[in-house]
Amino acid sequence: RKEVEQDPGPFNVPEGATVAFNCTYSNSASQSFFWYRQDCRKEPKLLMSVYSSGNEDGRFTAQLNRASQYISLLIRDSKLSDSATYLCVVNPNTDKLIFGTGTRLQVFP
Amino acid sequence: DAGVIQSPRHEVTEMGQEVTLRCKPISGHNSLFWYRQTMMRGLELLIYFNNNVPIDDSGMPEDRFSAKMPNASFSTLKIQPSEPRDSAVYFCASSLGGNNEKLFFGSGTQLSVL
Numbered sequence: 402r403k404e405v406e407q408d409p410g411p412f413n414v415p416e417g418a419t420v421a422f423n424c425t426y427s428n429s430a431s432q433s434f435f436w437y438r439q440d441c442r443k444e445p446k447l448l449m450s451v452y453s454s455g456n457e458d459g460r461f462t463a464q465l466n467r468a469s470q471y472i473s474l475l476i477r478d479s480k481l482s483d484s485a486t487y488l489c490v491v492n493p494n495t496d497k498l499i500f501g502t503g504t505r506l507q508v509f510p
Numbered sequence: 511d512a513g514v515i516q517s518p519r520h521e522v523t524e525m526g527q528e529v530t531l532r533c534k535p536i537s538g539h540n541s542l543f544w545y546r547q548t549m550m551r552g553l554e555l556l557i558y559f560n561n562n563v564p565i566d567d568s569g570m571p572e573d574r575f576s577a578k579m580p581n582a583s584f585s586t587l588k589i590q591p592s593e594p595r596d597s598a599v600y601f602c603a604s605s606l607g608g609n610n611e612k613l614f615f616g617s618g619t620q621l622s623v624l
Contacts, residue, residue: 433611444601444615445553488553496565497543498613502552 402427405491405501413507418479422504424489425471433492434465434472439503440485448474448487479508512536516602516616524624528590531619534583535604543613544577544587545601553601559585560607592623 407424414420426434434451449456451463451472462475472491476483489501515534523529535542543558557567559579567577574593579585589596599620603613 435611444617445613446615447612450611492611496541496560497555497558498611499555500545500553 403501404428404493404499405489407489407501407504409502409504411505411507413509414479415509416479416481418508419475419477420479420506421473421475422487422489422506423471423473424501424504425469426489426491426493426499427470428491428493429467429470430494431470431491432494434463435490435492435498436461436463436472436474437488437490437500438485439488445488445500476506479506481508481510484508514602514604514614514616516600516619518619519617520620520622522622522624523592525593526591527623528588529592529596529621529623531587531600531602531621533585533587533602533616535585535602536614537583538606539604539614540582540607541605542579542585543603543605544585545603545615547599547601547618556587589621592621594623597621597623 404427436448437445438448439445451465455464460477464473486503486505488503491499517532544556545553547553556569557577562579577587599618601618603615
């Protein structure tokens with residue numbers, strides 16, 4: 402089983418739609434969780450951290466479910482500019498981050 | 511502020527040739543990471559350094575790969591000899607250290623080995 406698993410997509414949604422991605426992780430001792438965004442042919446960039454209590458940043462909401470070992474990212478009112486690959490990232494209580502292979506989102510007009 | 515700087519942006523070489531990728535981390539960052547990204551395997555950590563010291567190189571595919579960090583502002587990843595299966599995008603990233611929770615990535619080097 403992979404340490405971090407994501408549905409590769411693509412998720413094709415119209416502008417204004419709400420879309421959610423899930424990510425599962427295998428190490429129950431994992432302490433830190435993040436979502437990174439990667440645009441086509443660009444480097445990954447931190448989108449947001451995921452806290453146990455859940456957190457929201459504008460149209461983006463991230464949640465953590467430790468019991469089921471998954472994290473989620475919800476995007477409301479999708480914009481064309483949200484089109485990208487979203488990488489789920491987990492710190493399995495070590496010094497290094499483990500990246501999922503990403504979920505591709507395509508928002509169309 | 512300058513971010514993580516990688517060079518070259520693109521490298522095309524023939525099988526068997528030596529390839530050297532370069533990285534300058536953000537000033538003041540204590541940790542440096544080399545990742546490789548392919549469509550099939552996603553982002554894979556190859557090696558990382560803390561305070562210029564290699565901490566974990568378990569991700570380095572084989573002896574053909576080596577990495578150095580002679581000082582806090584420079585690191586290299588060398589492949590010798592290169593093979594077609596090494597073709598990928600190689601990213602360097604740096605962080606302040608500690609839990610290394612926020613990584614800043616360079617623009618990557620697109621390597622093609624023919």
